[in-house]
Amino acid sequence: MAAWLVRRLAASIAIVWAVVTLTFIIVHLAHGSPCGQPDGRPVSPEVCLDLTRRFGLDQPIWIQYVKYLTALLRGDLGESLALHRPVADALAEALPNTFTLALTALMLDFALGLALGIYQAARERRFGDIALGNAALFVNSMPTFWLGLVLLLVFGERLHWFPVGGPRDLVRCPRVDSLLCFGDFLWHLTLPALTLGLVGAAATARYQRAALLEVIRQDYVRTARAKGLPERRVLMVHALRNALLPLVTLFGLTFPFLLTGAVLVETVFAWPGMGRLAVTAILQRDYPIVTAASLVASVMVVLGNLLADALYGVADPRIRVRAS
Amino acid sequence: MATTRPSSRLTAAAALAGLLLVGACGRKGGCAGDYCGTLVIATAGEPDILLPPVSEFSSTREVTEQLFLKLADLGPSGNTIGDEDFQPLLAERWEWDTPTTLVFHLDPRARWQDGRRVTAADVAFTYDIYTDSLVSSPYRPSLRQISAVTTRDSLTVVFRFRQRYPEMFYDAVYHMRIMPSHLLREVPRSQWRSTAFGRAPVGDGPYRFVAWRAGESLELAADSTFFLGRPHIRRLIWRFTPDQQVAVTQLIAGDADAVEVLVTPDNRDRARADTQLAIYPYKGAAYGYLGFNLVAPGDTTKPHPLFGDRELRRALAMAVDRGNLLHNVFGDMAKVPPGPMSQLLWIWDPETRELPHDSARAARTLARLGWTDSDGDGIRDRDGHPLAFRLLVPTTSAVRRQYARLLQEQFRTMGIDVQLDEVDFSVFSERAHAGRFDALIAVWNTDPTPSSGIPQTWTRAGFGRSNYGRYENPVFERLADRAVTSVLSRDEARRTWRAAIETLNQDAPAVFLFATENVAAVHKRVADVRIRPDSWLALVRTWRIPADRLTDRDRVER
Numbered sequence: 080m081a082a083w084l085v086r087r088l089a090a091s092i093a094i095v096w097a098v099v100t101l102t103f104i105i106v107h108l109a110h111g112s113p114c115g116q117p118d119g120r121p122v123s124p125e126v127c128l129d130l131t132r133r134f135g136l137d138q139p140i141w142i143q144y145v146k147y148l149t150a151l152l153r154g155d156l157g158e159s160l161a162l163h164r165p166v167a168d169a170l171a172e173a174l175p176n177t178f179t180l181a182l183t184a185l186m187l188d189f190a191l192g193l194a195l196g197i198y199q200a201a202r203e204r205r206f207g208d209i210a211l212g213n214a215a216l217f218v219n220s221m222p223t224f225w226l227g228l229v230l231l232l233v234f235g236e237r238l239h240w241f242p243v244g245g246p247r248d249l250v251r252c253p254r255v256d257s258l259l260c261f262g263d264f265l266w267h268l269t270l271p272a273l274t275l276g277l278v279g280a281a282a283t284a285r286y287q288r289a290a291l292l293e294v295i296r297q298d299y300v301r302t303a304r305a306k307g308l309p310e311r312r313v314l315m316v317h318a319l320r321n322a323l324l325p326l327v328t329l330f331g332l333t334f335p336f337l338l339t340g341a342v343l344v345e346t347v348f349a350w351p352g353m354g355r356l357a358v359t360a361i362l363q364r365d366y367p368i369v370t371a372a373s374l375v376a377s378v379m380v381v382l383g384n385l386l387a388d389a390l391y392g393v394a395d396p397r398i399r400v401r402a403s
Numbered sequence: 404m405a406t407t408r409p410s411s412r413l414t415a416a417a418a419l420a421g422l423l424l425v426g427a428c429g430r431k432g433g434c435a436g437d438y439c440g441t442l443v444i445a446t447a448g449e450p451d452i453l454l455p456p457v458s459e460f461s462s463t464r465e466v467t468e469q470l471f472l473k474l475a476d477l478g479p480s481g482n483t484i485g486d487e488d489f490q491p492l493l494a495e496r497w498e499w500d501t502p503t504t505l506v507f508h509l510d511p512r513a514r515w516q517d518g519r520r521v522t523a524a525d526v527a528f529t530y531d532i533y534t535d536s537l538v539s540s541p542y543r544p545s546l547r548q549i550s551a552v553t554t555r556d557s558l559t560v561v562f563r564f565r566q567r568y569p570e571m572f573y574d575a576v577y578h579m580r581i582m583p584s585h586l587l588r589e590v591p592r593s594q595w596r597s598t599a600f601g602r603a604p605v606g607d608g609p610y611r612f613v614a615w616r617a618g619e620s621l622e623l624a625a626d627s628t629f630f631l632g633r634p635h636i637r638r639l640i641w642r643f644t645p646d647q648q649v650a651v652t653q654l655i656a657g658d659a660d661a662v663e664v665l666v667t668p669d670n671r672d673r674a675r676a677d678t679q680l681a682i683y684p685y686k687g688a689a690y691g692y693l694g695f696n697l698v699a700p701g702d703t704t705k706p707h708p709l710f711g712d713r714e715l716r717r718a719l720a721m722a723v724d725r726g727n728l729l730h731n732v733f734g735d736m737a738k739v740p741p742g743p744m745s746q747l748l749w750i751w752d753p754e755t756r757e758l759p760h761d762s763a764r765a766a767r768t769l770a771r772l773g774w775t776d777s778d779g780d781g782i783r784d785r786d787g788h789p790l791a792f793r794l795l796v797p798t799t800s801a802v803r804r805q806y807a808r809l810l811q812e813q814f815r816t817m818g819i820d821v822q823l824d825e826v827d828f829s830v831f832s833e834r835a836h837a838g839r840f841d842a843l844i845a846v847w848n849t850d851p852t853p854s855s856g857i858p859q860t861w862t863r864a865g866f867g868r869s870n871y872g873r874y875e876n877p878v879f880e881r882l883a884d885r886a887v888t889s890v891l892s893r894d895e896a897r898r899t900w901r902a903a904i905e906t907l908n909q910d911a912p913a914v915f916l917f918a919t920e921n922v923a924a925v926h927k928r929v930a931d932v933r934i935r936p937d938s939w940l941a942l943v944r945t946w947r948i949p950a951d952r953l954t955d956r957d958r959v960e961r
Contacts, residue, residue, distance in 0.1 A: 111829030124836075124868060126459070129539040133593075162617070163452040163596045172617045236656045243656040244649060249620050249640050250441050250956045346645045349653070351618030355645060362799065364829045 091381040098377035103147060106369045107140050113160045113364040134160055157367035166371045169356060176246060177352035180271055181337040187276030188283055196287020201314055203292060219281035223340055227274040227347035234270060241270045244349030271348040275337055286329060290322040324395055331387025335380040433960050440948035440957040441638040445650035445659035449643045452601035455580040456532050456540045465940055469623055470606030471580035474507050477937060481749060483852040484893045486572035493521060493581055503564040505575055511558055512630035515583050516611045523554035528584035537592035542578040545855060568888045569896060570854055609634045609944040619643060635947030660926040663939050668734035674924040681927045686746040686936040687919030691846040693810060694872045694913040700839050703873060709792055716911040718768035720758045722817045723914050728809050732802060733917060740918035742904035743861055745849045747936050750900040757908045776818050783818040791820035792841035797831035803844045806916060835871045851937040853900055854887040861907060874912035879903050928952035
């Protein structure tokens with residue numbers, strides 16, 4: 080088990096290094112310069128030259144890369160070219176917002192997906208199953224940003240049921256320091272989390288339905304029914320436990336997916352998270368932020384995979400035996 | 404057990420509903436009277452750092468002008484010549500010792516928000532910072548005519564100029580916001596762009612810094628002791644949005660109270676339809692143009708194979724129906740400019756002579772130059788080469804992309820093939836600076852004076868800078884130089900600028916497409932809204948929310 084863990088960790092570090100390296104090379108080789116000024120005022124060549132020199136952008140790319148890696152090993156992510164502040168500070172402000180959004184969406188995804196999947200499996204090929212299956216397929220095929228825009232226009236702008244952006248009421252609740260402000264935060268979180276969670280829930284429901292249908296045809300389920308157990312108990316106690324195994328793997332993989340999927344949702348809902356930070360950084364050619372955002376995203380994917388493997392081992396003893 | 408399940412579900416649902424309700428409702432606050440109120444401003448741009456000498460963003464200027472004062476500021480007329488129309492801020496008065504020596508007397512009531520007095524030493528320190536090559540301020544070139552700034556006593560500061568010219572006073576006061584020397588003197592000059600002060604500044608303006616949540620909001624609170632009068636609106640909050648469309652959506656949804664520009668006629672109509680909003684048109688600072696590269700892309704020693712020819716450029720300019728394009732894109736929210744200028748500039752003169760829209764004359768000129776459709780494919784050609792070029796536009800600008808498509812169609816009807824190069828903004832900017840394009844659609848935001856932007860963009864001084872197409876004409880440069888440097892009255896300056904612009908228009912280095920008319924939207928409960936076109940929030944300290952119009956949100960105490 081220990082050897083397996085060491086192997087996986089080594090592979091994970093290699094993957095993260097490869098992602099960081101590739102990102103570093105791609106963003107530095109991409110056309111464009113951090114001197115661009117979207118508000119239409121001229122940037123003098125002197126200011127641009129100063130920026131280039133200050134951040135060592137005039138040096139050969141391999142020297143920049145070696146310097147970046149050396150600093151990274153010391154835990155230094157560098158300084159943002161556009162924000163004039165350490166990258167670590169910018170990420171530290173943005174990451175909690177993204178994590179909150181992604182975790183809420185994850186819970187919504189699995190709670191809703193699981194419930195729908197069970198409901199559909201229990202009513203296989205009946206009206207409820209078919210209707211929900213088609214609805215899930217429809218939602219699953221929607222682009223996240225489009226769904227976000229629709230929810231925003233209908234429930235935010237038209238009906239005024241929810242705020243149209245941001246994580247809080249800036250006047251009444253600048254900080255989440257009371258029950259009132261926690262409620263306000265949840266209210267602001269609802270639409271972005273729904274957008275992200277609904278699309279995932281549609282996929283999770285399809286997975287869960289298929290897994291449950293496979294299990295309920297097995298002999299031990301038939302035996303449970305033959306013993307006269309109520310159908311609800313057969314389904315929820317005997318069948319569901321085994322049908323949850325594929326979902327455990329999915330759980331580990333979905334979180335990093337949601338984390339990266341949050342990019343568009345954060346943009347639509349003006350959510351101040353890592354995705355929006357990264358998008359702005361890409362447009363401004365803010366290399367240190369872009370590379371750091373890729374680093375965080377790749378670490379999340381790798382950790383998600385590790386978590387999925389670990390959970391699978393916990394849930395299924397056969398996997399543990401093979402690994403050891 | 405079975406009987407308790409539904410009730411526990413109900414309890415959970417009620418709790419969630421309660422939380423949501425609590426979120427939707429607000430605490431009743433206690434503020435009453437003339438100095439309450441919060442203005443939430445939705446904006447697409449976020450400041451980079453709250454330090455005026457090193458910041459290049461307009462979103463930064465909007466915030467820092469509430470924190471840091473200038474010595475004096477433009478008056479309502481927007482006149483940048485002489486000193487008559489300027490209004491005192493930090494300086495309570497000024498006089499000219501000699502034609503090139505300007506003496507400011509600071510207002511003794513002015514204080515930094517930590518209680519220290521604003522002194523002449525702060526002004527001298529500020530000049531030193533703005534002109535230090537280590538700080539590399541983007542405003543440094545604008546101060547090149549000032550040779551020295553010295554102190555006479557703690558409240559008197561002396562500006563000396565290298566020569567006499569019409570906008571000496573403007574240069575002395577408009578570019579610099581005075582910085583607190585006692586708080587910034589120790590910051591190494593090379594580290595000004597990352598100093599912690601820039602994220603939590605102490606100023607001398609009508610508002611003081613409260614909080615900045617990156618990517619989300621920035622909050623200022625009124626300084627009740629402000630020496631020029633306590634601001635009426637107690638809190639200003641900027642709410643950052645990914646783009647202007649989201650900002651407008653937040654305004655319509657009631658999550659914000661004001662936006663600087665509505666940008667499109669659609670947005671303006673949406674705002675008009677909202678009974679809670681009032682709209683305020685004001686002159687825009689931006690103009691856009693189709694610019695031709697007069698030299699070969701990537702080789703400045705050779706003329707461009709097409710646009711090196713003045714007659715061809717003139718024919719293309721006459722082929723463009725600018726009024727029609729403008730109507731399609733902006734409706735009535737912009738004007739066709741009479742040259743390279745925004746509506747903000749006082750040299751705007753509709754009588755300025757331009758090339759007319761005359762497609763028949765354009766076609767005749769093209770034919771005379773040998774550009775005819777010899778093979779019947781719909782595209783003119785000469786010596787086997789089609790009349791074709793590529794048009795560079797940034798994907799980040801919906802307006803420019805729309806213009807590009809319309810221009811492509813107008814040129815197609817004239818037998819000219821235009822292919823679009825749509826690239827992201829930083830690539831656009833890089834290619835424009837390097838001259839790697841045939842034609843482009845550029846937009847400039849101008850200062851209130853023609854003296855900085857026009858020479859930078861349309862003379863040899865702008866080569867390698869913002870004169871992307873490398874246009875030069877000695878006659879134009881002489882006239883522009885005369886308008887900038889000779890001591891003239893405003894009328895004389897206007898006449899000289901007009902002659903210069905007419906010279907440029909005849910050369911057709913560009914087709915001037917639009918000059919924006921801005922429309923701001925502000926919640927109707929806000930009274931006394933006055934907007935100065937060069938800086939829409941410059942007068943926000945005089946805006947107010949009458950006591951009988953205060954909402955619960957305005958009264959919230961924290």
